[in-house]
Amino acid sequence: MAAQPSPLPGPLEERVDLVFGALADPTRRHLMELLAAEPGATATGLAATLPISRQAVAKHLKLLHEAGLVSSRRRGREALFELDPEPLGEAVAWIGSVGTEWDRSLAGLQRLLAR
């Protein structure tokens, strides 16, 4: 069955907000860590390594999926989860362009004040 892409809502700020919310929880960050190590894990498989129920894991995975950080595909009755790094790439692009701009303008400020 085809992979189901995670839903990414429109404006950048909304997406950033969802990503922040998803990452604010240590259990969800731990789940991302587990998914990075084992792509295609199931909620049941993930729950086996954590001190929380399968239902709790599924709830966390749903939030990660809504933030676009995790994608899922189905195999029979089970959903297989994978880490989706695309929102992370967007963050890196923002940091790169904003950082470059400050480097340039602060160099200008240093020149201005050295005169």
Add this chain to the structure above:
Amino acid sequence: MVLVQLFGCVSNLAHTVKRTVLLDADPTAVWEALTDEALLSEWLASEVELDPREGGELVCRFEDGEERRGEVAVVEEAERLAFTWHRTDGGESSVEWIVDAVADGTRLTVIETATPAGPMLAAAGWAPRLGSLRLLLGRLVLA
């Protein structure tokens, strides 16, 4: 290895850029360069309008034609200026300039943080939001 890469990416998700520069001038001269329209127009953008009061307007016009509008959030004379602005291609963010006197001049710290626009965070206001982003960043770095 994967974990190191993942947490590297995840901490970047806080959408924060921080820069520190040492300036060969005293804090008063630096503060002037941060708040005087004519001086700002020499380093921040090609044309800058700034009303350096809380709630005051900021307009930056750049060489490439971008016009970036913002609003002053905090003014602590000769110490700290914070404002929000709206990047054409990067959404809204908050910027903080912190001025510190050091032995041989002045240290300027710039922190820019993207502003998530969720209803909960929007209701909480700008300053607590920045604080919570810092806490989040701290936790992610420690994770």
